[in-house]
Amino acid sequence: MRISELASATGVRVPTIKYYLREGLLPEAERTAATQAVYDERHAQRLRVVRALIGSGVSVAETRKVVAALDEPPADPHELLGAAHAAVTPVVTGERDLTAAQELVAQLGWRPGLCDETVLHAVAAALDALTAVGFTVPEHVMPVYLSSMRDIARAEIAGVPTDSVESAVRYVVLGSVMVEPLLLALRRVAEQVASAERFGEARG
Amino acid sequence: MRISELASATGVRVPTIKYYLREGLLPEAERTAATQAVYDERHAQRLRVVRALIGSGVSVAETRKVVAALDEPPADPHELLGAAHAAVTPVVTGERDLTAAQELVAQLGWRPGLCDETVLHAVAAALDALTAVGFTVPEHVMPVYLSSMRDIARAEIAGVPTDSVESAVRYVVLGSVMVEPLLLALRRVAEQVASAERFGEARG
Numbered sequence: 001m002r003i004s005e006l007a008s009a010t011g012v013r014v015p016t017i018k019y020y021l022r023e024g025l026l027p028e029a030e031r032t033a034a035t036q037a038v039y040d041e042r043h044a045q046r047l048r049v050v051r052a053l054i055g056s057g058v059s060v061a062e063t064r065k066v067v068a069a070l071d072e073p074p075a076d077p078h079e080l081l082g083a084a085h086a087a088v089t090p091v092v093t094g095e096r097d098l099t100a101a102q103e104l105v106a107q108l109g110w111r112p113g114l115c116d117e118t119v120l121h122a123v124a125a126a127l128d129a130l131t132a133v134g135f136t137v138p139e140h141v142m143p144v145y146l147s148s149m150r151d152i153a154r155a156e157i158a159g160v161p162t163d164s165v166e167s168a169v170r171y172v173v174l175g176s177v178m179v180e181p182l183l184l185a186l187r188r189v190a191e192q193v194a195s196a197e198r199f200g201e202a203r204g
Numbered sequence: 205m206r207i208s209e210l211a212s213a214t215g216v217r218v219p220t221i222k223y224y225l226r227e228g229l230l231p232e233a234e235r236t237a238a239t240q241a242v243y244d245e246r247h248a249q250r251l252r253v254v255r256a257l258i259g260s261g262v263s264v265a266e267t268r269k270v271v272a273a274l275d276e277p278p279a280d281p282h283e284l285l286g287a288a289h290a291a292v293t294p295v296v297t298g299e300r301d302l303t304a305a306q307e308l309v310a311q312l313g314w315r316p317g318l319c320d321e322t323v324l325h326a327v328a329a330a331l332d333a334l335t336a337v338g339f340t341v342p343e344h345v346m347p348v349y350l351s352s353m354r355d356i357a358r359a360e361i362a363g364v365p366t367d368s369v370e371s372a373v374r375y376v377v378l379g380s381v382m383v384e385p386l387l388l389a390l391r392r393v394a395e396q397v398a399s400a401e402r403f404g405e406a407r408g
Contacts, residue, residue: 045338048337078399078400078403078404082399085396089389109397109401114397114400119389119392122385123386123393125385125389126382126385129382130382132259133252133253133256133378134249135374135375135378135379135382140363141356141359141360141363144356145383145387145390146390148352148355150394150398152348152349152352152391152394153397153398157398157399158344158402159344159345174337175341176395178339179334179341181326181333182330182334182349183349183388184384184388185293185323185326185329185330186308187353187357187387188289188326189314189323189353190353190356191357191380192320193318193354193357194357194358194360195282195364196282198361198364200282
């Protein structure tokens with residue numbers, strides 16, 4: 001199909017498609033003649049993924065890493081998941097003390113060498129940001145964060161499809177990134193329900 | 205203290221402080237003379253909050269809403285939490301079908317009128333984004349998301365301090381926003397641990 005047909009098929013405007021092409025987020029079209037570029041269902045599917053990622057607030061640079069992980073998955077399943085995570089975890093720069101983060105994630109069963117260091121830096125950066133605003137997670141709350149995230153991760157990883165490398169990568173990459181807004185929104189709703197339970201019922 | 209002293213006290217550079225002042229994220233200094241502006245500990249504390257929010261990826265517009273909620277908290281605790289949530293929940297625009305979101309959050313104990321509609325739209329938008337990329341949360345995983353978020357919310361709301369309105373607002377606003385990166389990073393670590401458990405142990 002032509003670029004105008006790709007636009008109709010996906011609901012993404014032609015200038016946006018051209019922007020994604022320039023940014024390397026979509027594979028180039030097949031050139032059937034000097035002025036004729038042909039797109040197929042593969043482009044349409046990728047375009048939906050890119051639009052959804054960017055629409056969810058994922059940056060162009062991170063989206064590029066996600067599509068790279070979808071395009072060239074490593075062979076070993078565990079390594080594959082590590083690569084997918086690394087691709088979609090923003091790299092936190094700067095020197096920081098990882099001690100508190102290591103102690104925290106040890107309670108999740110983490111140990112040195114088990115996984116990609118990027119996520120450990122992300123935990124440390126999140127703890128540092130809390131310290132910076134003088135916010136302390138109450139003592140009874142942190143264990144609930146840990147046990148909840150362990151429950152979630154076990155259920156998610158149990159669901160990784162093993163029929164093909166492509167479907168496993170797709171599941172991990174999209175499941176990691178695209179589920180985040182859902183989890184955060186559900187937390188907000190649950191907080192409002194818990195707040196109504198503790199502080200009084202609905203008005204109006 | 206002068207602006208240069210405020211910069212030293214907080215580690216935020218003077219041009220950045222001036223930018224925050226222009227954006228209305230910091231209260232104006234007390235003017236002791238036409239050319240003399242005096243800042244106090246209140247400015248330093250607010251500056252640390254603003255820098256941490258913006259450093260966590262919260263937009264200037266959302267940060268402005270957060271500091272407004274810190275400055276003018278409503279009196280009723282439940283309403284206060286609703287206002288705080290509304291302030292820090294990005295407003296999702298556009299027409300959308302809320303049916304699936306309502307059915308989902310009903311399992312959290314939500315019912316119409318209980319809380320701010322903003323969060324319901326956020327749930328619906330997150331579900332729509334998953335549909336757009338063709339990702340389905342496995343049937344056995346969604347109940348784990350719901351029960352985990354309920355456990356987290358109950359523990360968090362049980363920890364809301366009631367000694368003063370200010371401390372309650374601070375807890376809710378900062379706890380909602382600043383804890384998000386921590387939860388997401390812990391989920392990534394837990395996923396890698398679960399992946400190592402399922403697909404093989406650490407290499408190297």
